[in-house]
Amino acid sequence: DVKVTQSSRYLVKRTGEKVFLECVQDMDHENMFWYRQDPGLGLRLIYFSYDVKMKEKGDIPEGYSVSREKKERFSLILESASTNQTSMYLCASTTTGALETQYFGPGTRLLVL
């Protein structure tokens, strides 16, 4: 079974803290994605990566950065957390050319106080 794991299910941080969200997939997928999900707004793409050390901005990259040093790991970084970054963060991975094989992690619910 494909597995996409995220480092934490729940996280509470303070405003201004640097936050790292880790995502690991075990299917050798080329593409990895970070989304945030908010009520009434659905899933919004933050960043994605086609390959190691490659990254592309999604629809809402402001306030975030990413790192992909290894194929299986895609990290989302909040340089200085703010309360408006309180959200559910979902990581996904897929093989090239097949969005139907997009597998999602269980999500990290982040609360920024």
Next chain:
Amino acid sequence: SQELEQSPQSLIVQEGKNLTINCTSSKTLYGLYWYKQKYGEGLIFLMMLQKGGEEKSHEKITAKLDEKKQQSSLHITASQPSHAGIYLCGADRGSYIPTFGRGTSLIVHP
């Protein structure tokens, strides 16, 4: 901006009732995906539709893509509490970058 409009935003039905969720795009769809999300968890892929008029079924869930490939509907027959969750439609906006509708929250009362 959102390219996919889903309706209704939320739905509460009695167990055993049928229901329909719609997903509409302003542009021709080259691949339409339906996902289900249990509350507080990640998304699970349900079905993909590519051809105009295509219809697919998975257990009691049927999805159809219209001939113009701009609207899809997801129909659940004889709903059960296990069907509860958030249903999202997704599409390829190009270069295999997905875009999603805002989701429909479904509650099924026993």
